[in-house]
Amino acid sequence: MTLLQKLEGGMTCATAKSLVDLGEAFGYLLKDGDIVALRGDLGVGKTTFTKGIAKALGIADSVTSPTFNIMIQYIGMINLMHIDAYRLDDCECLEVWDYVQRPCVIVIEWPERLVELQKNITHDLRITIRKNEKRWIILKMLNKKIL
Numbered sequence: 001m002t003l004l005q006k007l008e009g010g011m012t013c014a015t016a017k018s019l020v021d022l023g024e025a026f027g028y029l030l031k032d033g034d035i036v037a038l039r040g041d042l043g044v045g046k047t048t049f050t051k052g053i054a055k056a057l058g059i060a061d062s063v064t065s066p067t068f069n070i071m072i073q074y075i076g077m078i079n080l081m082h083i084d085a086y087r088l089d090d091c092e093c094l095e096v097w098d099y100v101q102r103p104c105v106i107v108i109e110w111p112e113r114l115v116e117l118q119k120n121i122t123h124d125l126r127i128t129i130r131k132n133e134k135r136w137i138i139l140k141m142l143n144k145k146i147l
Contacts, residue, residue, distance in 0.1 A: 004029065007125070007139035014134050019045050022137065023052020030057070032078055032103035035120050037111035040127035045135050046109045047082075049127065053107060054080055066109075079104035085113040 003025055013019040030036070030053065038046040047065040054063045058077030066072045066084040074080040081104050108114065111121065124140040 004139065004141065007137060008141065010136055010138040012130065012134050012136055013045075014132075016045070016048050019048045019135055019137075020052040020055070023049040024056045025052070027053035027056025027105075030078070030105045030123075032105065034122045035106045035108065035117070037121045037124045038107060038109050038127065039111065039125065041129070044127045044129055046127060049125070049137070050080075050082055050107050050109075053105070054082075057105060073104070081106045083108045085110040 007026070011022065013022055026049075036053070038049060040046055047063065051063045054061070054074055054076065057074075057080050059074040059080055060076070061074050063074065063082065064072070066082050067086060070085075070087065071081060071083040074082065083106065085108060108117065108121075111117065111124075121142050124142055126138050126140075128136045130136045
């Protein structure tokens with residue numbers, strides 16, 4: 001069973017390190033143009049998962065939450081644009097999209113706030129907290145055409 005198949009069925013991470021490791025394994029499967037939606041409550045581990053993706057993309061910089069910056073670009077073997085849409089509304093989405101430097105992988109936290117970008121998402125992940133603070137991650141693969 002492939003990692004994507006496992007994620008489509010759901011996987012558990014017991015620690016922050018295992019969440020980073022899973023993000024890294026997932027990140028190795030990504031390519032330029034992929035748009036990853038990360039859904040989940042505050043503090044669930046979206047940025048922690050993104051740290052693993054960044055590692056797989058060859059990014060040496062420390063990845064932090066873009067909550068106050070709204071978006072942060074990281075340079076690696078494949079560039080990463082990390083967007084936190086928590087404080088945005090859909091009108092602002094179009095302005096954010098203009099700043100995205102492609103080619104890159106785009107990770108969007110709180111993607112439900114950016115209705116206009118929904119059609120471009122290629123990988124839709126939801127992270128929830130289960131018993132004993134374990135994280136449950138489930139993937140919905142979307143075969144959408146990228147801009």
